[in-house]
Amino acid sequence: MIDPRILKIAKNILIKNMNLKQNEKLVVVTDPPTMEVANMFFESAFSLDFQVDPILVLMKPRDFRGEEPPVLVSEAMMNSDVCLLITNYSISHTEARMKATERGARIASMGSITMDMFLGPLNADYGKISRMVSRISEILRDAVSLRITTPIGTDLMMSLKDRKPGGPDDGLYTEPGRWGNLPAGEAFIAPVEESVNGRLVVDGSIANVGLLHEKVVIDIKDGRITEIEGGAQAKIFEEFLKELDDPNAMVVAELGIGVNERARITGRIIEDEKKLGTAHVGFGMNVDFGGKNLSKTHNDCVFLHPTIEIDGQILMENGKLMIEFT
Template sequence: NKLDDLFDAATKVKVITKLGTNLEFSVSGRKGRGRNGGIYQNRGAWGNLPCGEAFIAPLEGSANGVYFVDASHAGVGEIFQPIEITVKNGCAVDIRGGREATILSNMLAAVDDPNAFNIAEFGIGCNDKAKIIGITLEDEKVLGTCHVALGRNVLFGGKIDVGVHVDGVIKSPTIYFDNQKIVAEGELLI
């Protein structure tokens, strides 16, 4: 809940890593998600397990920079050679790396919709029991990781509705909400 409250109050997020990630985007007016903690009591409520992430839909068109996925990526699996994703005006414009980057590029191109490249989600892992295992659904929950998703975000406060949503997990990030450091090289500071 604390991370969601910080997401709610933030206007800008910046992510950096030793691999070279340097990504910034606006979250102004958007609300953090993840407050239910994996407990779904109401009819129609949805989510995934294990629990343990706070996430938000960045403002469409606002993300710029580069990020390196080095844990796992949905639709790809475990990452052995980091995937370098360059972002301009809210969309991935270049995807580089080895075999994993080729798989991701081909998967997104097959959707045949430019919105597949939208920076859809940013999340921070909060589960101290989760481990990096090469499966994105668990990896994105690991305490101190973060993830960036491409594609659809309409289900959690965004405006893009496209037939894909794939998360890429980043190990040991440093994350700022506005000028407040929230995560330092994978260590949650709040």
């Protein structure tokens, strides 16, 4: 039996977050691991008070984040008005997604989403998230330099000069060509790649690895990973990157700051990176949000209790935002 609370949230997302309207084409892209969530959105489309034209597209699971979907799936995405990407591995950072948004599709990417997120981070105060993302993005837009540290050893320096924040990832994808994640809630930017230097100590989660049980230490020089240290999970991440045979997968792509109060650390990056009080550094593809690094993958590393200093001013201290939101 369908939980009426979840059905209501799914309908609200279609109407309020995606601005789905009468007679529009809704495409839901999915794979077997995420079919349950996809079916919830698909079924909710039939319970709306107006007529829409939903299509459910089932494909073989991708092997890693950022792997392109089949051509037929890409074509369906490009011909949609609203497109939900509900897949085990995210296809956010793909040419297929970029082409679809260029054609005007309104897209929500939900890589690795689970049913329990409906009553958690998906059921968020999107007005508040939008205000927080907008304010932090304003600060990032004007920033020149950024330093990020944590109590367990992260110390990274980077330049943001002439870079603009991506998104906004506020969950409100109501205009043609708008896209982002659901669950939503991060301000993010592509730093000047070669400017990033220092050490990243990850204690939350890593894409393609999951929830961390031990810290993973990543040394970065001139924007590129030079060494990964730690235990078994560090080895898994290192081997994953090597097996991609893509040198640009080792390049710093993103700095992100989570603002969703209902998000948790679960090992699912789509939720972890949105948690208020965390930050993340992504590696790989970033040409789709203002960077210059072309890669076939994008992988985020989430860490806890960051202190973020921008041009000498403290934005976040030990995971607490130090600015007010109106």
